[in-house]
Amino acid sequence: MTSAVATPTGATAPAVAALAYHDGEFVPLEQARVPVTTQALQYGTGVFEGIRAYAQADGGLAVFRGRDHYLRFLRSARTLRIDVGLDAEQLSEVTAELLRRIGASEDTYVRPLAYKRSLLPGTPPGVQLQGVSDALSINAFRMGSYTDRAGIRVAISSWRRPESGVLPVRAKVTGGYVNNALAVDEARAAGYDDAILLNSRGQVAEASTSNVFAVVRGRLVTPPLSADLLEGITRDTAVTLAADLLDVGTDFTDLGRDDLCNADEVFLTGTGAEIVPVTEIGGRPVGEGTPGPLTTALMTAYHKVVRGDDQRYRHWLQPVRPAAARPSATGGTT
Known part of the structure; x- marks a missing residue:
């Protein structure tokens, strides 16, 4: 490489x-x-x-x-x-x-x-x-981690997430990502790192390539599948780790714009983004404007799991074993 x-x-x-x-x-x-x-x-x-x-x-x-x-x-x-x-x-x-x-x-x-x-x-x-x-x-x-673990700044996009009756939003269809690209372009032109899209009902759907979580009045909340979002693998990982390691359950319920603005913590989850704190939304700080304790604990747990440091989750890892040595024409191995 x-x-x-x-x-x-x-x-x-x-x-x-x-x-x-x-x-x-x-x-x-x-x-x-x-x-x-x-x-x-x-x-x-x-x-x-x-x-x-x-x-x-x-x-x-x-x-x-x-x-x-x-x-x-x-x-x-x-x-x-x-x-x-x-x-x-x-x-x-x-x-x-x-x-x-x-x-x-x-x-x-x-x-x-x-x-x-x-x-x-x-x-x-x-x-x-x-x-x-x-x-x-x-x-x-x-590709290593490319998001800032100290937190990112996001905007609420003017572009809406398509409804599942318009586009199969639970499938990763290439054509559908024009919507995401427009939202990111708008956010970055305004000086933000990413965008959060609302659905046609005005509820939080997802970020450009990530699912959204919030800590609202002490509860961990993420939008349900009916909010027209992609069912993320990292989303499921975060829910599992929060329950198993932190004894924190997740509420799958609609989140409004006001819920995000008044949340104690907000973070995004995705394969590319991993788990990343959101410290500012639309120019307003989230909580104290720094990664919160639950977000920080989940980030730490996640990175231990993906590195194989937590044996309880080895079933999530497929080792890439070196290729077996092949006999060479001279009788040695290659």
């Missing part, structure tokens, strides 16, 4: 690996291309996942909750009539093999993408899901 390049903010740009899994084989990344006629490129008919692999306390590498991500990936694919061709276990093995082949040993981000490619013979042109071939690609690149 190539070296990361320092950015002006002091973070590091992701180092892209030299290989990808594309059309059923491992190929050089520059060969993992799609033509401009690709249906998903023109109509947004693709689905994706974001999965993290973490360097472990024992020196190895492990994929965090990969099977759960791939089960969601397959559900998303079914929504768009995409036949991925592999089940969750096979996708997990392909991912592990890709990580082995690129020599990943540091924190790595994995991006599977399944998409509609080209019209099958006899299919007329137009926007459609049937009569179109399917394709799968997976790439990976080195």
